Amino acid sequence: MLRVCHRPLRAPQLQRGNVLTSGFSTSTRSDNAQDSAKAAASAAPPKYDHVRKLIVGLGNPGDKFTNTRHNIGFVAVRHFLDTYASQVTGKRLKLEHEAGNHGDVARFRVAFQQNAADKSYVYPVDDLVNRSSKRAKERTLKEGVPHEEVNVALLLPSTYMNCSGTAVRAFMQSHRWRVKKNPLALNRQDELLVVSDDVALPFGECRFKAKGGPGGQNGVRDIIKCVGTERFARLRIGVGAPHWFVGGNSGAPSGTAMDKFVLGRFNGDEQEAMPDLLSYTNELLRLYLHRGVAQATTYANSMDLERYLKQYGASQRARRQ
Template identity: 35%
Template sequence: MLSVLKKLFYKEEKKIQKDPMKKYLVVGLGNIGPKYQDTRHNIGFQILDALAKEENLTFETQKLGDLATLKHKGRMLLLLKPNTYMNLSGKAVRYWQNKEKILPENILIITDDINLPFGALRLKAKGSAGGHNGLKDIETQLSTSTYARFRFGVGAEFSKGRQVDYVLGTWNPDEASAMPERLQKGTALIKSFATAGLAHTMNIFNGK
């Protein structure tokens, strides 16, 4: 019985790998290294780490980033944390998109956003980089701004000229206590994007 189940599993896995409609590249933006680990700018890494923990996945260091694979309801999600540092994120995105033959509409980029209040979730099909260096590089490398982006609000509680210090700072106690619930919402959004589609997921999660 076990051998039959294994054969069915591998058969389904091969079908997913061959079907570009069922493969997704989910990229969390951030900077590598302990000094950046719990900073606002690294929310992309934090959300993917939460998803990996939820699904008992392990990231492995591969070319241009750490990668984990999630199989969920007939979909294959490649979870990528680039190790190129934020400003060169596009290089890793382009490499893994090409290598895995991911359709542009199946790419999801997770990033922080100072224009949204803390914890707000915003999914969009496209948009400008909005001054975010990671998104700027992705647009340059992919030659388009038409890719889905999941923005996580980090607020803008900083004085003039202190934006860099703020986004590279850690969560305050109130934010830290709210993070588990916010991260859970974020992982649910990712799964919904891959299974229910962009429009439905936007209706369910935006502003929540």
């Protein structure tokens, strides 16, 4: 009886070269390489001539929380859009709700206005750096600023504060935002800045932070969780009661109902000072956009609102914005 040897079926091997060796495929190496290149290109973040910066203002949605201390991030970012950004672009910029991104969004390109000639220009042509010394201004005129033009996106999450990361992650995914590994670097990689309240700072103080933990801010904590990194900048706006920080004290007394405090509204003195504070935060955001977080940190961390008004002042027209 004849025995039939059943051997496994092998794919015929074709000649090497541009043709793949597997006989079951008619694709060429060049075709495969082109497909791989296309796939890589579609996965990579888009390239832009100017750096992209996403500024997120934190707060809680709804009339119930309007003008509360916890919503100062909302207030500062919206004010920046309505006043400075709209003025320098010459457009009435508005936030538009984007359900897919769980928030209100505005996008625009802003240029450094060192040579603005518009007679109706409200804000000082020179920023805080140029106004600090004649030498600094001469250097700017000679060398320019690191980011002369910036593609800006503003995001106010429509989630509650503790779920802010959902909106930030959705926006970053839909716009293929890839946050740079080093927030201090002055390259053209994407950036993220989160603007929030901070009870550990007295009203009138603002501090930048290049990266790090949430510092007790639940909105920042959720963003860190959702985007998977602590490497993004923050602008912390102080909302702490001034009397907490006198007589050697460095914060709220023990037993302070902090939730009730941050969800409360600013007192009369604070409301009166609010236009000046928002002019100050506008200046700090302007520094961040065009000079980067390192230089913005140098200026913000060396002054407060009182010193800013004394040293630089704010035009009466700007204060009314």
